[in-house]
Amino acid sequence: MNFKPRNPNFATEVHDSFSRQHAMTLIGAEVIRVEPGEVDIALPYRSDLTQQDGFIHAGIIATVADSACGYAAFTLMPPNSNVLAVEFKLNLLRPAKGSRFVAAASVLKPGRTLTVVRTDVFAEERNGELIATMVGTMMCLPRT
Amino acid sequence: MNFKPRNPNFATEVHDSFSRQHAMTLIGAEVIRVEPGEVDIALPYRSDLTQQDGFIHAGIIATVADSACGYAAFTLMPPNSNVLAVEFKLNLLRPAKGSRFVAAASVLKPGRTLTVVRTDVFAEERNGELIATMVGTMMCLPRT
Amino acid sequence: MNFKPRNPNFATEVHDSFSRQHAMTLIGAEVIRVEPGEVDIALPYRSDLTQQDGFIHAGIIATVADSACGYAAFTLMPPNSNVLAVEFKLNLLRPAKGSRFVAAASVLKPGRTLTVVRTDVFAEERNGELIATMVGTMMCLPRT
């Protein structure tokens, strides 16, 4: 899809907001792509992010996928917006094995109040093995 | 509901497995209650777990809720089982403000292969303000 | 929970709106309880509502659960509101066997724009065997 951003500074604002998400710093995630309606976040494997079998914890996968959903929605919001997650579902398709993971988010339907986003999480690289998929609803709020 | 565990060591095994979830150590979560079909996990507030507004990141809430779902299901599995998340949805009801959060999981339907679990996440204490709710599907696998 | 309705005619409006949901007439569903934040819908078994094994189709269960979610949310909305579903997830716990089903919806979190509702679907009667559970997000719109 071809979305027109309403905020010319959307990319800078995504990076600024992301840098204030301390949870992203804690887990070592980084934004690697920002386009109108699309955001990719990369997460290198670390053993302190794992569940009992040594795979990345499903909740940590959800964390990067949720941020990717939120920032993909945020790219299409007007200036002075804030974004919050309303809900998301994550389906885990394969164990999160690999040296690196990429959560690739695409807006399905932008809206004034609610934006629906799909995020696919791949092992190693975008369009690598699909390990999880999320659909989430993101809400636009005025920044306070 | 009144469930009969098939593994007499279920509580010990929950604690053992939890201690191998390094993601739980990283975020500072701890198991505070283990009963047949029910597990509570507590998460103290830390500023390194936050999103852009200083609230706990929705993905971190999902991480403790997912572990609570998984271990609640695990309490009812036979010996030598392993548990994996198939899917979960998290609805965020209020901003995750507070000094501490409790994810309280209860099995809705145990099964040989699949167990469905609901986890409510409260601020401060069990049955405090409800900030999020998850329903997830957990899968029993033989331990390898 | 103890909710105060903002629309004194909430019960009448639920019944009026429900009578305009022709899909409810088609499947034979009826509203059997309307309280602030809570609505029950009953669905008698009919063989023309089934899937390939003779159980009620999961989508038909979703249909009554979604209407129950929507009207439970609607009871708490101000006058001249309309309600639309944003999203719902249904977990199917047991085959929908029985002569009658009751979808019992309770609001988890009312909001000006979004209301989150849980609906449990029971066989035979409220608090009978739990066959499915839904959590959904309902949106308040001004009536046009």
Next chain:
Amino acid sequence: MNFKPRNPNFATEVHDSFSRQHAMTLIGAEVIRVEPGEVDIALPYRSDLTQQDGFIHAGIIATVADSACGYAAFTLMPPNSNVLAVEFKLNLLRPAKGSRFVAAASVLKPGRTLTVVRTDVFAEERNGELIATMVGTMMCLPRT
């Protein structure tokens, strides 16, 4: 994706099973495409399928999307299988306005026990306006 069916009669079996889903007959849905891992179901608009505003009821959309998910999964199952829905989430993106709707299901991850499927629901025709999207988990059971 390019899936190899394990049941050479998958297409015939989809049609046979679908014809036993009486709920599909009731609402007037029909299977219009069956490929390995992909099934499309069409639903013409009918005023007896609507909610209070005259749009197709979200639950009826869920009903066709769920059947599409189930049969897409079923195309990849071995002979003598049966398919049941474990869970699905539906996000409603736009009002279900139109003369006809197409639910197009694609398997994301086939599995021995569980298969995850995505169904997009379009107005008028495949790849028309996207009105809803579902991700569901389908379970393979031996036929009894």
